Amino acid sequence: MPGKGFVQDELDLKVLILYIAARVIEPVPFDTILDLTLCDDAIDYFDFSECLRDLVDTGHLTLSEEGLYAITEKGLRNSKICESSLAYSVRLRCDKNLEAWNRKLRRKNQVKAAYEKRSNGTFTVKLNLQDDMGELLGLQLMVPREDMAKAVATRFQKTPERLYSTLLSMLLQDEE
Known part of the structure; x- marks a missing residue:
């Protein structure tokens, strides 16, 4: 991983993905999770893709036949335990982006x-x-x-x- 931002390794990136998945109000496609995750300069597409796949493989996230990702109970538990390790500034940016995205999802529904x-x-x-x-x-x-x-x-x-x-x-x- 590049070292410019607060997300320094795969574990940080997985925690960030779980943080986002725990707060989005409905299952979302790959592109949405990617957009919401790109809130830190250290994240790159290939690392993101690999971490997302790992989270599905380990049962932290599910991937539906429609291509939508959702967090599991296991993912929620681990997200709560680890979210404090995310940099405060990253959490603030995520929360701002999530608020806007969730507003769009509510409106669509x-x-x-x-x-x-x-x-x-x-x-x-x-x-x-x-x-x-x-x-x-x-x-x-x-x-x-x-x-x-x-x-x-x-x-x-x-x-x-x-x-x-x-x-x-x-x-x-x-x-x-």
Whole structure:
């Protein structure tokens, strides 16, 4: 391993990977763990790949058929024991990166938009907005063309709260 950062050897790198895997809110692909791990200048891709594979082989992480990594009970135990050995500055950077990543994952799970072709050639767009308590909005719209369906789904994913508040305002507005 190069010696520029705080992660000096394979054990440090494995502890860092476990630290990250213990804090990400759902199983993630290789690229995500790599991005989150590259918070120290001493880490290189090949060392990372080898350590990640070792953690799977030793039962600290699992690798699903979909290519997603998740921490095991064994990995959680060892992470808790060893995380204090990570440099404080590395943990701070990891925590900041993890916070942003977990926010994206939560958002992805709370906002769903999809469309499908109907037998008559039109499209049904299904929009769903959830929070921690459950579904806030479930809406199905028929649109005549696929480009419209795609546009509706894309716009909803960007600003679902806007549609929710506009709909609620319209429905609660007094009639004149």
